[in-house]
Amino acid sequence: MFIIREALDVQPNNAASIKPRKAVLAALLLPGVAIYVFITIIPLFTAFGYSLTNWAIGPNRDFIGFDNYVRLMGDSVFWQAFRNNLVIVAGNLIVQMGIAFLLTVLFMSRAMRGKEFHRTVIFLPVVLSAVVVGFIWQMVYSNNFGMLNAVLRSLNMDSLIRLWLDDPKQVIYSVTLPLIWQYLGVPLMIFMSAVQGISKEVYEVCEIDGATGVKKAIYITFPLIYSSMKVAVMLSISSNMLVFSHILVLTGGGPGTSSMVLALYSYSTSFTRMQLGYGSAIAIGVFILSFGLVLIFKKLAEVGQSE
Numbered sequence: 278m279f280i281i282r283e284a285l286d287v288q289p290n291n292a293a294s295i296k297p298r299k300a301v302l303a304a305l306l307l308p309g310v311a312i313y314v315f316i317t318i319i320p321l322f323t324a325f326g327y328s329l330t331n332w333a334i335g336p337n338r339d340f341i342g343f344d345n346y347v348r349l350m351g352d353s354v355f356w357q358a359f360r361n362n363l364v365i366v367a368g369n370l371i372v373q374m375g376i377a378f379l380l381t382v383l384f385m386s387r388a389m390r391g392k393e394f395h396r397t398v399i400f401l402p403v404v405l406s407a408v409v410v411g412f413i414w415q416m417v418y419s420n421n422f423g424m425l426n427a428v429l430r431s432l433n434m435d436s437l438i439r440l441w442l443d444d445p446k447q448v449i450y451s452v453t454l455p456l457i458w459q460y461l462g463v464p465l466m467i468f469m470s471a472v473q474g475i476s477k478e479v480y481e482v483c484e485i486d487g488a489t490g491v492k493k494a495i496y497i498t499f500p501l502i503y504s505s506m507k508v509a510v511m512l513s514i515s516s517n518m519l520v521f522s523h524i525l526v527l528t529g530g531g532p533g534t535s536s537m538v539l540a541l542y543s544y545s546t547s548f549t550r551m552q553l554g555y556g557s558a559i560a561i562g563v564f565i566l567s568f569g570l571v572l573i574f575k576k577l578a579e580v581g582q583s584e
Contacts (some may be wrong), residue, residue: 295514321564328558334551346556355559358537359566361449365538369460376457377464378525382470382494396469399486400462407459413527414455418442418527437531442528445535452527452536456520464509471505472498507578511536511571518567532540539563 328345329340336529349355380399402410417424418441426438441451475498483493499506521540522531530537530545543563547556 297311315349320322324557324560327554328561330554332554332563345555349558349562354534356370357534358539358542362518362538364449365453366514368515369457373461374464375459378469381468382464399465402459403462405521408526423556439584443532445532448536452524467504467505469508475501514570
């Protein structure tokens with residue numbers, strides 16, 4: 278007891294004054310901070326150092342300054358990949374967040390039955406490997422043997438059949454749908470957790486005043502979970518700017534570069550063409566663009582909330 282009391286700086290006769298010492302807090306935080314620094318901060322600075330060289334195949338690395346970044350600014354494939362990432366981000370923000378909010382309102386309804394079962398089913402794809410999801414949706418989209426085209430044929434809707442993964446104008450939307458489906462459970466769980474923190478008395482008063490259904494969702498639920506929605510949106514932006522495995526399995530960035538995304542472009546440049554210096558510059562570019570989008574959204578969200 279004496280040792281525990283010394284570590285937590287507890288006064289013997291005052292249980293309410295439990296306050297860990299700074300050394301104890303530092304010791305508890307140190308492993309997590311060390312892991313974060315090792316797997317995130319150090320690689321980031323290492324990649325920046327590599328991006329200032331012309332490192333290709335072999336051990337030789339000559340310092341070339343910011344030449345890779347000048348080349349990056351004029352790289353049409355890089356900017357096409359960025360536009361594709363923006364399409365994926367927009368699809369997830371509009372469709373995924375919208376469906377998640379509608380499901381949250383639906384689960385609030387007293388008429389809804391089996392809420393726990395439905396939430397589990399919706400969240401289940403989140404725990405699947407992205408590679409597995411990619412192979413599943415390959416079978417869905419296959420031109421000759423895919424389930425989607427087979428269903429359309431059975432319904433005599435042949436006019437809607439497409440080359441879902443082979444049409445350069447269609448493919449980026451096709452690869453966005455699996456991402457929306459797989460990670461729908463993430464914003465749903467965030468919204469549901471936020472709704473559960475709202476006092477039931479608030480809804481009871483609203484129902485007494487006649488605010489039900491759509492009005493209750495728009496004027497009560499939405500404003501009260503706005504902060505949680507901002508968190509969900511920022512997580513969606515950061516994760517979808519780094520999407521990689523789904524695209525690699527589904528299309529490999531093709532046809533041509535029509536479904537190329539930033540993370541895949543950095544990977545293929547570094548480990549397929551072995552231009553490690555330029556690939557590192559692309560990775561730093563991805564970080565800057567992703568961080569910039571999150572900051573822009575954060576600023577817009579703050580402006581919207583203040584108004």
